[in-house]
Amino acid sequence: MERRLHTKPALLHCGLPMNDATTAAKPDAPRAVATTQVRVLYLARLREALGRGAETVALPTDGDASVATLVAQLRARGGAFAHELAPGRAFRVAVNQVMAAQDTTIHAGDEVAFLPPVTGG
Amino acid sequence: MTVRVQAEDFDAGVEIARLRARDARVGAVATFIGTVRDVNDAARVDALTLEHYPGMTEKQLEAIVAEARTRFDIYDALVIHRIGTLRPTDQIVLVGVTSAHRGEAFDACRFLMDYLKTRAPFWKKERTPEGDRWVEARASDDEAAARW
Numbered sequence: 024m025e026r027r028l029h030t031k032p033a034l035l036h037c038g039l040p041m042n043d044a045t046t047a048a049k050p051d052a053p054r055a056v057a058t059t060q061v062r063v064l065y066l067a068r069l070r071e072a073l074g075r076g077a078e079t080v081a082l083p084t085d086g087d088a089s090v091a092t093l094v095a096q097l098r099a100r101g102g103a104f105a106h107e108l109a110p111g112r113a114f115r116v117a118v119n120q121v122m123a124a125q126d127t128t129i130h131a132g133d134e135v136a137f138l139p140p141v142t143g144g
Numbered sequence: 145m146t147v148r149v150q151a152e153d154f155d156a157g158v159e160i161a162r163l164r165a166r167d168a169r170v171g172a173v174a175t176f177i178g179t180v181r182d183v184n185d186a187a188r189v190d191a192l193t194l195e196h197y198p199g200m201t202e203k204q205l206e207a208i209v210a211e212a213r214t215r216f217d218i219y220d221a222l223v224i225h226r227i228g229t230l231r232p233t234d235q236i237v238l239v240g241v242t243s244a245h246r247g248e249a250f251d252a253c254r255f256l257m258d259y260l261k262t263r264a265p266f267w268k269k270e271r272t273p274e275g276d277r278w279v280e281a282r283a284s285d286d287e288a289a290a291r292w
Contacts, residue, residue, distance in 0.1 A: 066197055067267035068278040113281070117265075120200035136197060140281030143194065143225060143266025144178050144237055144257060 057084045061093070061129055064136040069114065072107050082129065090116050091125040093135060113140050145213075145221055147205040149196060151228040156238055163222045163240050170219055174249035175240040176257050182232035184279070187272040193229045194236070197265035201225075208259045215292070216252035218243040223256065225266065255292050262289040 058081035070076045082088040082096065094116070097104045108114065116123045117136045129135060146163070156177060164170045180192050209221045222240040230236060239256045243249040268279040 064197075066265065067195055067269075117197075117200055120197070120203055136200070138197065138265055139267060139278070141262065141265050142268045142279040142281055143196070143264050144261040 058082060059084045059088050059129065059131045061088075061131070062134045063093070063097075064134065066136060066138050068139045069107060069137050073103050088129045089125065090118065090123050090127045090129065090135070093129060094125075108137075114138060115140075145206070145209050146223070147202055147209060148224045149198075149201050149205075149227060150224065151226060153226070153235060154224050154238055156235075159222060159224065159238060160240055163220055164242050167219060167242065169244060170242040171244045172246040172249040173240065173242050174246065174253040175238065176253050177235055178237040178257075180230045180232050180234045180236060184270060187270070187274065187277075189232060189270045189272055191229055191231055191271040192234075192236075193269045193271070194225075194227045195267050195269070196225075196227055201265050204264045205260065208256060208263060211259065212241070212252045212256050215255065216241075216243070216248045218248055218252045221252065221256065223260065225260070225264070227266070258285070258289040258292060261285045 061080055061082060062077065063080045064077050065073050065075060080093065080096070082092055094108055098108050099105075106112075115138045116127075117138060118127050118129060119134055120136070123135075156175065160173060160175060164173055180189070182189055205223050205225070209223060212218065212221055219242045221242075222238065224238045226234075226236055237257075237260070239253055239260070241249045241252040241256065243252065262285050270277050270279055
């Protein structure tokens with residue numbers, strides 16, 4: 024039992040720049056832009072609101088991709104994503120099934136889950 | 145330590161007997177059982193569907209039990225949480241703790257429930273006469289967990 028309890032999982036409600044990370048590639052960038060493929064899960068109410076339970080998302084790898092990078096990219100889709108993941112909305116992000124913070128780094132093949140506030144017990 | 149997430153019901157008597165079996169150090173067993181109510185936020189509840197994040201749920205519950213072991217002088221702990229569709233009066237969760245004396249057992253049991261409510265990835269959806277609705281997280285649960 025070496026797993027640490029995260030006593031204060033970070034709530035993601037701070038403002039993020041709204042520029043879309045996917046548009047950050049320069050016009051003269053190589054045609055095949057390196058990307059980080061991550062598995063993204065949406066749980067419970069978020070799954071219903073976003074109309075999907077899971078998808079694969081490609082993050083640009085110029086610089087380390089973080090939770091904030093992914094959130095910004097998803098928000099930039101607009102619609103339900105912009106609404107549900109807007110600053111001030113209460114949700115948490117887990118990376119590889121461990122509660123993460125905005126600056127948690129995401130690597131290729133990681134599982135990143137979006138969790139509404141929990142209501143078990 | 146036992147942590148289980150299951151659709152099936154549980155027999156608290158059997159589970160408690162197993163928890164303290166053959167451990168003569170035990171002088172106290174504290175347990176908590178959460179059950180489905182037929183009313184919530186002024187609406188009748190006909191059914192409750194519980195879903196979770198398989199894999200992470202078990203890890204979080206194990207981490208919470210491990211945390212309880214570091215904070216309280218307890219011998220063993222048990223958490224069983226059900227998933228799927230449940231009806232009013234059905235059992236949802238069982239937490240059990242053994243220790244030498246009641247104080248540590250009571251405290252650890254309450255700690256486990258307070259942390260489970262705010263850290264284990266479970267979600268409840270209620271079926272009411274007006275339709276289905278996701279249960280909102282309560283600030284009082286955060287406050288309860290923050291006391292520890």
